[in-house]
Amino acid sequence: MRPIIAFIKKEFHHLLRDRQTLLILLGMPIVQIIIFGFALTNEVKNSRIAVMDLSKDVYSRSLLDQVEASRYFDIEREVNSYSELESAFRKGKIRMALVIPVNFEKDLEHQHRAAIQVIADASDPNVASTLTNYASAIVRDFQSGITDNKILPLTIQTELRMMYNPQLKGAYNFVPGVMAMVLMLVCTLMTAITVVREKERGTMEILLVSPMRPYTIMLAKAIPSLVLSIVNVASILLLSVFVLDVPVNGSLPLLLMESVLFTLTCLAFGLLISASTDSQQTAMFISLTGMFLPTLMLSGFMFPIENMPFPLQMVSNIVPAKWYYQVVKNVMIKGVGLEEVWKETLILGGMMVLLMALAIKKFKIRLA
Amino acid sequence: MRKLKFLLQKEFRQIFRNRSILRIIFVMPVIQLLVLPLAADYEVRDIHVAVVDHDHSAWSQKLVNKIDASGYFQVLQYGNSFERAMAQIENDRADLILEIPAGFEKTVIKEDKASLFMAVNAINGVKANLGAAYLQQIIRDFNGERRAEWIVYPRFDPEKIITVTSSNWYNPNMNYKFFMVPGILVILVTMVGSFLAAMNIVKEKEIGTIEQINVTPIKKYQFILGKLIPFWVLGMLVLSIGLLIARLAYHIQPAGGLLPVFVFSAIYLLAILGLGLLVSTFTSSQQQAILLSFFLMMIFILLGGLYTSIESMPEWARWLTKFNPVSYFIEVMRLVVLKGSGLKDIGPHLLIMSVFAVVLNSWAVISYRKRH
C-alpha cells in the first residue's frame, strides 16, 4: 500500500506545483458556467429590424409603436426602398424587415383588408421562423386592438405552459453540457497528456522498472484527475444553483455518483489513449478527434440527436457524454430518480469497464 | 530576409514531416465538413406530441388528424391520461402535450369560446418556442376552417383583417446547411490556426531548441514571422479545401464571390495565429498551451453567434463579443456566402480585423522574450 500512496503523492505534487495549469483547470469551468449561463439564451430578443412604411398614416404609426415597444425587436432604421433594404441586409445590419404597403389605413377602413409583408433573413432558418412568428403575433394584437377586442365567433384559444424552463434560459441546456465537456477535458485530455509526457521525458521507464504493477501506476495517475473533477463538479453545481438559479431538482448524491461514473469512463479513455501513443501532439490530436468533437457533436448538447441521419444516431450511442448528458439533464432539471435513469447508468458503467480493461491490456502489451 | 528564408525552410520541413499535423490539416476538414453538417441540424421537425383528449368529439379528431398531417408533428400518443403523457415527457419521448378539455366542441359552439391546453418541454428553448408556435398556427388554421364551415359571412366582411405575408430571403428553402456550413468552415480554420500556432513555440521551449535560437542574432520579429507565415499558408490551404468540399458536397458557393472570402480570411488568419503565438509565449508547456487554447476556443466559438444569436445576449456579453474575432468571421461568411455582400459591404469588418491582427501580433512579438 505504501508505494501506491507515495506515488499518488508524487502525482499531486506535479499537479499542485504547476500553478498555471491548475488555475486553468479550476478556473475554466467557473468562467464557462458564468459566461454561458448568462450569455447563452435560446430566447430571441432585441433583434434589429428595418421598417419600410409606405403609408405613414395613423394606423401604420401605431403598429410600428407596438413593434418598437416589444422586447423582441429594435427598429434599427426606416427605409424607403427595397434597394436600401437589401443593402442593410447585406451589411448585416438587420435580421428582418417589415413592409407596410401604401394606403394601409385606407384599405383597412374601406375594404377591411390589408396585407403586411415580413421579410426575414433566412440564413439562420430558426431565428427567421421565430421572428416571423413574433411579428405575426404583434400584428394580430394590433388587429384585435383596432377591432375593440371583439372576439370572433367560435374562437379557440390556447393556454401555453413552458415546463421546466419557463424563461427559456439557455443555462438549462448548457449547464449539463458544460459539465460533460469539462469533465471530459480534465479527465481524458489531462490524463492522456500527463502520462505521455512522462514517456517523452523518459521517466515512464523508470516507473515501469520499479516493482509497482502497471495497474498501480495507472491508478496513481488517475486519482488526481478524479479529485480535480469532483472539485469541478462541485463548483459547477454551486454556481448553477446560487448564481444561475438552475435548480438541482433531483437527488444530489445520485448526481454526484453519476458524475464520478462518467469521470471514471473519461479517465479510462485517457489512459487508453496514453497507452497507444508516444507524443503529446498525437495524444492531443486523438483526444480532440476521438473525444472532444464527438462530445460536441453527438452528445445532444449542441445538436438534437433526433434530427441526425440514422447512421449518426447509431454512432452517438457509443459516445459516453451522450448518456451522461441525458442523466444530468433528467436528474438535475426534471428531478427524476434512479428508476428513470438506470439504463443510461448501466450503459455508462459498461463503457467504463470495457475502456478500463482495454487500457490495462494495452498497457501490459507494451510492457512485454 | 535571408534569415527569414532559413526559418521558413525549417518550419515547412518540420510540418511536412509531422504526420499528426498533416492529419489535422487534411482529415479535420473532411470529417468536420462531411459529418458535422449532418449532425448539426437545428431544423425543428418531427416534434413529438402526446395528445390527451378528454373530448373525443368530431372536432378533436379532426384537429389531431390535422396536426399529424402537418409534417412538423408526429402524434406519439393519443389517450386520455395526462399522467401518461407527462411520463412520456419525463423520459424524453414527447416534446409537447396537447390537452383537449372535455366538452370542447360543445363549448366553442355554445359559448363562442374555449381553451386548449398546451405544455411544452422547454429545456431546449429553440424547439419549445418553434414547436409551440407551429402548433398554435395549426390551431388557428383549424379555427378558421371551423368558422368557415359554421358561419356564412356576409359578402362584405365586417371585421378588419390584416394578413401577414412572409418571405424568407437569402435562403428561401430554409436549408439549414446553408447556415451551418459557412460557420463550420470558420471554426475549422480557427481551430487549425490557433492550436497549431499555440503548440509550436511552446514545443521548442519544451525540447530546448528555443535557447539555441535565442543565442543567435535573430530578431524577435523574424522569429515570429518565421512561425506565422507557414501556419498562415496552411490555414489558407485548409480554407480552400473547405470551400471546395462545401461546393462539391453542398453546392454552396459564395454569392459575393471568392475574393471577399479570401481577403477577409487572410487578415483573420493573421489575427488568430497572433493569438496562438501569444498563448505560446505565455505558457511553458504544451499541456498548458493546449488547455488555454481549448478554453479560449470554447468561449470564442460558443459566443461567436453560431449556436445562439448574439443580439439576444445581455448587454455585457454583446460587448464582450466585440472582442471575439470568431464572431466577425462568422458574420462575414454569412454575409458573403449567403447574401452576396462584396468587399465594400464588409469594409468595417475588414478594418476591425486588421486592428486585431496588428495588436495581437505586436503583442506576441513584445511578449516573446529572448532574455529572462
Next chain:
Amino acid sequence: MQEGNVIEVEDLTKRFGDFTAVDKISFAVKQGEIFGFLGANGAGKTTAMRMLIGLSKPSSGEAKVAGFDVYRENEQIKNNIGYMSQKFSLYEDLTVKENIRFYAGIYGKSDQFIKEKTSIILKQLHMEEQANNLVVSLPLGWKQKLAFSVAVFHEPRIVFLDEPTGGVDPVTRREFWQMIYKAADKGITVFVTTHYMDEAEYCHRVSIMVDGRIEALDNPAALKKRFNARNMEEVFLKLARGAKRAE
C-alpha cells in the same frame, strides 16, 4: 577592455527573489583560451553562463563579451558567439544536413560558404553517410559532436559549452575534447562548464564555483599545488566540502 581579453566580468550578480544564484563573480578570459567553469550542481555556473550569452539579464555587476556590454549590446554579442546547451539542442525531426544549413543560415552565412563547410565537417565527423538521416536516429555521442560542430560552424570568436559531454562514453569524450582543442587552435575561445574533474585537467585555466562565488581560479597545475592535491578531483572536493547548498 584589456588587450587579449574576450570576456571580462566584474562583480556579476544574479538574484531570483531572495536567492542569490550568482554572487559578485569576477574573472577574465583570454583570446584562444580553453576556460573551464567548474562547480557542483546548483553552484550557479549555468546561471552565470546564461548571463554572458544574453539569455538572462544580470541583477548587477559588469560584463563584456567580445567587447560588447551584456546589458545594452546583448544582441551584438550573439553575432560573435556559439552555444551548445546541456539540453540537446538540434531539431530531431530535421536531417543532419538540414540542421547545419538552418543554423548557419540564421547566422547569415552565404550558400557557398555553407555548402563547402558542410562537406568538410561531415568528413571530419565521418558522417557523410548519415548526412540525410534524421537526427533522431543518431546515437547520443554523434549527436553531441554534431551539436558542437553546429555551434562553431559560423566561426564565432567564443563558444560556450554547457556540460557538453553529459552521458557520453569515455571514447567519445576524448574525441570531443580533440575537437575542442582543434577549435582553440584556430583561435576560438572555449568557455566550458563541466563536472567531470578529469576534463578540468584539459583546460588552460579553471575556475571553481561554490555557492554562487568563485572560490579558486588558476591553471590546473597551480591549483593542485596550492591545495596540495594529486588531481583536480581532490582540489574540487576540498573546496566543495564547505558548500551549503545541497543538490
